[in-house]
Amino acid sequence: MxxxxxxxxxxxxxxxxxxxxxxxxxxxxxxxxxxxxxxxxxxxxxxxxxxxxxxxxxxxxxxxxxxxxxxxxxxxxxxxxxxxxxxxxxxxxxxxxxxxxxxxxxxxxxxxxxxxxxxxxxxxxxxxxxxxxxxxxxxxxxxxxxxxxxxxxxxxxxxxxxxxxxxxxxxxxxxxxxxxxxxxxxxxxxxxxxxxxxxxxxIGLNVAEKKDSQEICFVTSGRYDQFVRRRLEQNNSDAGGRAGELVTTDGRVVGRHNGIEGFTVGQRKGLGVALGERAFVVRIEPDTNRVVLGDRAALDSTQLTASGANWLVDVTPGEQRRCLAQIRYNAKPALAELTVLADNKLSVRFETPQFGVAPGQAVVCFEGERVLGGGWIE
CATH class of the missing domain: 3.40.50.620 (HUPs)
Known part of the structure; x- marks a missing residue:
């Protein structure tokens, strides 16, 4: 056995x-x-x-x-x-x-x-x-x-x-x-x-009706930004140096924030500013600590590049193939063309625009039900 x-x-x-x-x-x-x-x-x-x-x-x-x-x-x-x-x-x-x-x-x-x-x-x-x-x-x-x-x-x-x-x-x-x-x-x-x-x-297991795990296990307070600041302080990193401006896509300053760690691309709630219309986080600029806000259309993307690729099938740099690409865990896979790049990278071009492609998330490529591989969105 x-x-x-x-x-x-x-x-x-x-x-x-x-x-x-x-x-x-x-x-x-x-x-x-x-x-x-x-x-x-x-x-x-x-x-x-x-x-x-x-x-x-x-x-x-x-x-x-x-x-x-x-x-x-x-x-x-x-x-x-x-x-x-x-x-x-x-x-x-x-x-x-x-x-x-x-x-x-x-x-x-x-x-x-x-x-x-x-x-x-x-x-x-x-x-x-x-x-x-x-x-x-x-x-x-x-x-x-x-x-x-x-x-x-x-x-x-x-x-x-x-x-x-x-x-x-x-x-x-x-x-x-x-x-x-x-x-x-x-x-x-x-x-x-x-x-x-x-x-x-x-079979009489006491966990039969136990609720599924829903949260990131180490963020016990439910506030990611608080955890990040505390962790950076523990590591002697600069925990207070990421405050900056909230700006619109046309460059207009509409407010300030306490740290870019409190935001993620695609976020709509908790922006700390009212613009009179729905606004989303479109981009985060770590060099300037600016959080850029815009309308939903500004978050539509038709292509992306990812690094740190891991492949579960044979691939060759320059190879192209049709696939289904998924840009986050709860996203619906979308029809796309995958291109295998050198230096452990890949690019994906979608048939239809995808909402909220976020740097740092994984893009995973499928052929039918099979996982081909994926990488980390740049």
Whole structure:
């Protein structure tokens, strides 16, 4: 029976993934990855500071009421599921490693970009450190509860969209190393979410009706700008040097802001100024700290360039191909022409204008259901 290391978040998806792997005849080790900025309730109990060793995670609730993936309560849910299914369970302390995700998040906002920490977490931690752990225990496979699929029927494995289009998470997996696809298992990707909850209830898992994680796990206050400022201060960066002007696309100054980290391209609410008509963040200029506002039409783009490309298929610089390109996690894929560029870059030209193309977000290219690869929008 092949040994599988499964990332368990304490949610219903990874819990049912454990059940499905056991049914398929695998030996399963459940692993909870402790990481992220913990809310006050996570770090303390009535008896004092919470113990941090494996096997000693207390049951507490987050004071901010968010559904995250790094709390002690989530860890205890994962432990209960593991106990019920009869599989070993371990908690890995990755707080130090996860610091690079938080640093990346803060640095990108400080540069006027819109980061995607979930993609980087998958690249650096979930399918980085998890493979390291799998190798250390002699496991053949690594599995998660992502809604995506691995198709091994061809000459090499392919990453495909999940069956449930509303829950598909293939976008956030584009950065996986191509060589690792043959060792990945994604058990829930072939199901729709209601079926997963039904399976959880059918085998008596206490997480059957647990809400899905919705927020970035380390921003416990819900205010990205506050987190960014605090993180930059901790890193001795200039936390107060990004205040500047709010200007219109024609250069008219209409106000001031406290920091570009409080804005993202496409934002409409919380601009701090009333122009008498709907206004959006069109552009952020980190060199001048200007936030440029305009109407919705100013946010339509027909092309983009991306760097840091990761390909899950063979490509050649100069190659062009038709594809479906997705510019953010909740965006609808759009018909486009992909051009593979030198220096690990790519360009995408859309058939119809796309709203709110944001530097720092990922663009992911698909051929039908298959993920071709993607990169980071410049």
């Amino acid at each position: 092949p040994l599988v290391v499964l990332a368990m978040s304490g949610g219903v998806d990874s819990s049912v993934a454990a059940h499905l792997l056991l049914e398929a005849g695998h030996q399963v080790i459940g692993v909870f990855m402790r990481h992220g900025e913990q809310s006050p309730a996570v770090c303390s109990t009535d008896e004092g500071p919470a113990p941090t060793g494996v096997g000693s995670l207390p049951i507490v609730n987050r004071l901010d009421h968010k559904q995250g993936c790094c709390t002690a309560a989530d860890a205890e849910d994962a432990r209960r599921v593991s106990d019920r299914l009869g599989i070993p369970f371990y908690a890995l302390d990755l707080n130090e490693e996860f610091g690079q995700i938080m640093d990346y998040f803060a640095a990108e906002y400080a540069r006027g970009r819109t980061p995607n920490p979930c993609v980087q977490c998958n690249n650096w931690i979930k399918f980085g450190k998890l493979f390291d752990y799998a190798d250390s225990v002699g496991a053949k496979y690594v599995a998660t509860g992502h809604y995506a699929r691995i198709d091994s029927s061809g000459d090499e494995p392919a990453l495909l969209r999940g069956i449930d289009q509303a829950k598909d998470q293939s976008y956030v997996l584009f950065g996986i190393k191509r060589r690792d696809l043959s060792r990945m298992l994604l058990p829930v990707g072939g199901f729709e979410k209601p079926k997963i909850r039904e399976l959880a209830a059918g």
